[in-house]
Amino acid sequence: MSCISETKFIEISAEIRKDRDSIIKYNPMGTEDEILLWMLLSVLVTYLSLTDVETPCFTGKPNASTYREAILFVLRGRLENTFDPEPYIDRMLAK
Numbered sequence: 001m002s003c004i005s006e007t008k009f010i011e012i013s014a015e016i017r018k019d020r021d022s023i024i025k026y027n028p029m030g031t032e033d034e035i036l037l038w039m040l041l042s043v044l045v046t047y048l049s050l051t052d053v054e055t056p057c058f059t060g061k062p063n064a065s066t067y068r069e070a071i072l073f074v075l076r077g078r079l080e081n082t083f084d085p086e087p088y089i090d091r092m093l094a095k
Helices: 006-018 020-026 032-047 064-075 086-093
Strands: none
Touching: 006 020, 006 032, 006 086, 020 032, 032 064, 032 086, 064 086
């Protein structure tokens, strides 16, 4: 199972924040938070090399809360060192 360090998670979330306007502009599929959380989840799925079985599936239309929960689910057991990803997610979403 692949893991992610706190440093790498900070880097990924900071890069998404830096590219916020472009990400939102070219992916107009929901609210700003939904788009950014969708992007973070997508990057984590790739970075952690998750299989189809390990990748969260959604029924209905996911919202920001659904994406956040999926991100935390994906990270569970995959953190190199225990850290709280929520402050970095919040920072990524801050306007």
